[in-house]
Amino acid sequence: MATITGAKVIITSPGRNFVTLKITTSDGVTGLGDATLNGRELAVAAYLRDHLVPLLIGRDPDRIEDMWQYLYKGAYWRRGPVTMTAIAAVDTALWDIKGKVAGMPVYDLLGGRARDGAMVYGHASGGSVAELLDDVARFRDLGYRAIRAQAAVPGSPGSYGVRHGAIYEPAATALPEEQLWSTEDYLDFAPSCLGQVREKFGFDFHLLHDVHHRLTPTEAGRLGRAFEELRLFWMEDPTPAELQESFRQIRRATTTPIAVGEVFNSIWDCQQLITERLIDYIRASVVHAGGITHLRRIFHLAELYQVRTGSHGATDLSPVSLSAAVHLDVTVPNFGVQEYMAHSPLTHEVFRTGYELRDGALYPSSAPGLGVELDEEAAARFPYEPKYLPVGRRTDGSVHDW
Ligand code: GCO
Ligand code: MG
Numbered sequence: 324m325a326t327i328t329g330a331k332v333i334i335t336s337p338g339r340n341f342v343t344l345k346i347t348t349s350d351g352v353t354g355l356g357d358a359t360l361n362g363r364e365l366a367v368a369a370y371l372r373d374h375l376v377p378l379l380i381g382r383d384p385d386r387i388e389d390m391w392q393y394l395y396k397g398a399y400w401r402r403g404p405v406t407m408t409a410i411a412a413v414d415t416a417l418w419d420i421k422g423k424v425a426g427m428p429v430y431d432l433l434g435g436r437a438r439d440g441a442m443v444y445g446h447a448s449g450g451s452v453a454e455l456l457d458d459v460a461r462f463r464d465l466g467y468r469a470i471r472a473q474a475a476v477p478g479s480p481g482s483y484g485v486r487h488g489a490i491y492e493p494a495a496t497a498l499p500e501e502q503l504w505s506t507e508d509y510l511d512f513a514p515s516c517l518g519q520v521r522e523k524f525g526f527d528f529h530l531l532h533d534v535h536h537r538l539t540p541t542e543a544g545r546l547g548r549a550f551e552e553l554r555l556f557w558m559e560d561p562t563p564a565e566l567q568e569s570f571r572q573i574r575r576a577t578t579t580p581i582a583v584g585e586v587f588n589s590i591w592d593c594q595q596l597i598t599e600r601l602i603d604y605i606r607a608s609v610v611h612a613g614g615i616t617h618l619r620r621i622f623h624l625a626e627l628y629q630v631r632t633g634s635h636g637a638t639d640l641s642p643v644s645l646s647a648a649v650h651l652d653v654t655v656p657n658f659g660v661q662e663y664m665a666h667s668p669l670t671h672e673v674f675r676t677g678y679e680l681r682d683g684a685l686y687p688s689s690a691p692g693l694g695v696e697l698d699e700e701a702a703a704r705f706p707y708e709p710k711y712l713p714v715g716r717r718t719d720g721s722v723h724d725w
Contacts, residue, residue, distance in 0.1 A: 324383055325352070325385070325424075326349045327346055327382050327383075328347055328349050329347035330345070330375075330376040330379045330413075331347075332358070334707045335673055335702035335706075337701070337704075337705040338666075338667040339492055340364045340710060341641040342359050342360075342367055343643060346379065352420050353419075353420070354415075355416055355419055355643045355693065356414065356416035357610045357641040357647070361494050362710065363405065364707070366405045367405050367412075370409040371412060384417055387417045387418060388616060390413060390417060391410065391414055394410045395410060395613070401589075402589045404588050407588035407589060407613045410614060412610075414614025414616050415643065415647050422692035423691045426691050428687060429650040430650045433650065435654065437654055437656055438653050438658065440685060441649050441653055441661040441686075442660050442661065442684045443660065443662065443684060443685050444663065445469075445664070446471050447471065448473045448474060448485045448486045449474045449475070450475045450485060451475065455473070455474040455516065455520065456523055459523075460524075467528070468529060471662075472530060472532060473485055476508050476512045477508065477512065479504055481503045481716075482504075483535040483537070484535065490638060492638065497711070499712065499713055502715055502725065504715045504725075505717070505718050510538075510542060513546060513549075514553075521554075529660070530554075531557050531559065533560060534546070534558060534559060534560055536560045536564070537715070537723065538561055539562060540562055543562050544575070544576025546558070547561065551577060556660070564586070567595040568595075570596055580603035581603055582602065582603065582604035582605075583602050584596075586611070587607045589612060589613060592607075597624055597625050604660075605621060605632055606633050608634045608640055608648065609634070609644050615651055619651060622651070631658065632658050634651075634662060636648060636664065637662065638666055641674065642666055642670065643674065645663070645666075646678055646687070646688070649661065649687045650687050665680075672698070674695060675698065676694070676695050712725065713725055
């Protein structure tokens with residue numbers, strides 16, 4: 324029997340921070356798992372180093388489900404982003420190892436492909452509607468079939484999702500930036516902004532929009548109704564999802580499809596949303612929802628209720644995560660869409676990936692395992708840099724959901 328002989332936590336910042344776990348077995352096989360939690364990276368790194376690595380050494384890398392149960396139930400303190408991201412890193416690395424040992428890509432371990440590639444959505448944005456329209460045109464020219472559209476709300480410098488420069492990185496400052504937000508201005512602006520996108524480009528592509536947890540259920544219902552004639556693919560995170568009941572009210576108000584779950588860590592966070600069909604898309608990810616083993620469980624539950632998948636895939640999820648996501652996406656029957664923000668060339672100096680973007684879809688590598696390599700020498704050239712996500716404030720100065 325092979326055993327786990329090493330587990331190393333690699334922190335690197337090639338353009339942005341990433342935490343990666345590299346597990347090595349007595350047969351000399353290595354596997355990678357993403358452990359990046361944007362703005363709280365070092366908490367997961369410490370959890371891994373101080374509490375999980377000592378438990379891994381000497382264990383059987385083949386027993387993935389048992390390892391998951393051991394780390395989850397064995398902690399006694401369940402769930403939470405730090406714990407679940409750390410467990411995800413171990414789980415993902417073990418799937419990578421199992422694939423390499425079997426000589427199979429992870430999608431074959433998961434039962435084989437239900438489709439060749441996973442349709443992705445790209446992020447079009449602009450400081451004004453005119454800039455957004457140019458950006459939508461760019462994504463259409465690149466062959467994207469699904470496009471998320473966000474624009475700066477006039478008078479609200481804290482609008483979510485607007486790119487400054489080549490890549491959107493909201494965790495940009497060494498201490499949190501405080502951004503001003505006006506719900507009233509946003510609600511007046513968003514329907515006409517997305518309306519102009521449909522007016523210019525028509526309906527032959529999927530249009531998505533992220534509200535980023537900023538509304539009440541009443542406001543979200545009103546916005547969803549205003550979006551109905553624009554036939555969105557989804558309206559994402561209309562309200563903070565801690566209160567799962569609020570989605571009942573949104574549902575009663577509108578038929579605009581709802582997506583939620585990028586901040587979820589476990590199946591318990593989405594159980595009510597899925598089983599009551601209060602959402603249409605579940606956005607949980609490999610890295611923040613307990614790895615391939617647990618996300619697959621969430622996706623299977625969702626399938627029973629005709630809820631489709633739409634995993635989070637911002638650049639703070641590393642190429643290891645993205646690769647794992649694409650392997651899982653191509654296997655599940657209820658796949659919807661995969662978020663994709665291309666990583667920077669600097670990030671790819673550290674992470675060598677095998678997935679390919681063609682015609683608006685990502686195709687997984689057929690190499691054994693996940694098909695991602697981490698160049699440790701390159702990683703060492705980019706030390707950790709403290710970076711925080713912004714904090715939102717209403718125009719009266721009080722804190723709002725960012
Ligand atoms: C998305 C997300 C991200 C998050 C980011 C936080 O839909 O892609 O909302 O942009 O804000 O991942 O770290
Ligand atoms: Mg989002």
